[in-house]
Amino acid sequence: MGPDWYCNEAIPGTVKVEVEVLAQTENTLAFRPPLLGFGTDHIIVIPTQHVPSLLDLPDDLAGELLTTLKKVAAWAVDQYGGCQVLTTLGNEQHNKHLHWHVAVGDGVARFVPGG
Numbered sequence: 350m351g352p353d354w355y356c357n358e359a360i361p362g363t364v365k366v367e368v369e370v371l372a373q374t375e376n377t378l379a380f381r382p383p384l385l386g387f388g389t390d391h392i393i394v395i396p397t398q399h400v401p402s403l404l405d406l407p408d409d410l411a412g413e414l415l416t417t418l419k420k421v422a423a424w425a426v427d428q429y430g431g432c433q434v435l436t437t438l439g440n441e442q443h444n445k446h447l448h449w450h451v452a453v454g455d456g457v458a459r460f461v462p463g464g
């Protein structure tokens with residue numbers, strides 16, 4: 350993956366790798382990345398315009414993105430009983446296009462030892 354795989358490959362119109370789209374609005378996209386090792390199921394939610402991180406998210410896009418995220422999270426809770434929604438920032442963010450992870454099962458990061 351390049352530094353901005355989302356803009357370069359995942360966003361429709363420039364797709365080089367086929368991704369399974371789960372939800373889509375005018376300015377947002379939710380899909381399963383074609384990567385193994387993310388656990389039981391894993392969905393990525395992104396804005397389709399380039400936004401480097403949550404800190405750069407324009408207010409007029411925040412509601413639409415959160416609405417898509419909420420739909421995917423509700424679906425994950427319905428399907429699996431629960432999920433984790435997270436995004437990374439700064440030196441913890443490896444791909445500099447804002448992306449939310451919706452993780453379930455083995456893909457959930459456990460913040461409490463043994464939890």
Ligand SMILES: [Zn+2]
Nearest residue numbers: 353356399446
């Ligand atoms: Zn981008």
